[in-house]
Amino acid sequence: MKVRLPVTVESHRFSTGDLIGGDLALDFINTVTGRDQSPRDWLDSYARLLEWAELVRLLPKEVLRALARKARSEPAAAATALARGKELRETLFALVTGIISGSAPSKAALALLRKHWIAGVNAHELRFDDGHVVAELCNDAAHFDLIASMIAYRMVERVLPLPKDRLRICQGPNCSWLFIDSSKAGRRRWCDMAVCGNAAKSRRFYARSRQRRKSRRDE
Numbered sequence: 001m002k003v004r005l006p007v008t009v010e011s012h013r014f015s016t017g018d019l020i021g022g023d024l025a026l027d028f029i030n031t032v033t034g035r036d037q038s039p040r041d042w043l044d045s046y047a048r049l050l051e052w053a054e055l056v057r058l059l060p061k062e063v064l065r066a067l068a069r070k071a072r073s074e075p076a077a078a079a080t081a082l083a084r085g086k087e088l089r090e091t092l093f094a095l096v097t098g099i100i101s102g103s104a105p106s107k108a109a110l111a112l113l114r115k116h117w118i119a120g121v122n123a124h125e126l127r128f129d130d131g132h133v134v135a136e137l138c139n140d141a142a143h144f145d146l147i148a149s150m151i152a153y154r155m156v157e158r159v160l161p162l163p164k165d166r167l168r169i170c171q172g173p174n175c176s177w178l179f180i181d182s183s184k185a186g187r188r189r190w191c192d193m194a195v196c197g198n199a200a201k202s203r204r205f206y207a208r209s210r211q212r213r214k215s216r217r218d219e
């Protein structure tokens, strides 16, 4: 079994630069960064989770405001919901990296995803609007686990049906962010070329110059 590195919970102000996954379900998994070296968890509170959900436009503003009020009056329940959300997040990371490396997910992982997904389905109702039947969030859906339910819903509806070679993990050092490769050639390796691509390149350059120095010394 792979050794899990200790995770530091870090205060972080989310910005659009954190949204590189190609789908917000992957961006949610990426709220832990550096899983390969020094993992940092950016969800330091339920309020932060709401801040993230607002940035990615996961839920309507009035639902987010209702959840923020509820979290202020029931902090312990909000904290346990955050822990459940993180359990889903870690399960999804294992599931997606498993798909990338060609291994089947565990039954427990699928069962957990299914539980949240069903809650996500239940949070929707079907309406007939302008000639179309559309799934819309129910008016009374504002409960603490709604964010995790919506992530699971997106994951099942939008991310998991993708061709498996389009799901990627960044090759940059201290990153491990997941993303959908929608490039034409299908060879994207970095979450962001300017960040991880350059870091990896300079690391290779450093390794090469060290090798050159070493061979010069050996002459």
Ligand SMILES: [Zn+2]
Binding pocket: 170, 171, 172, 175, 176, 177, 190, 191, 192, 195, 196
């Ligand atoms: Zn990266």
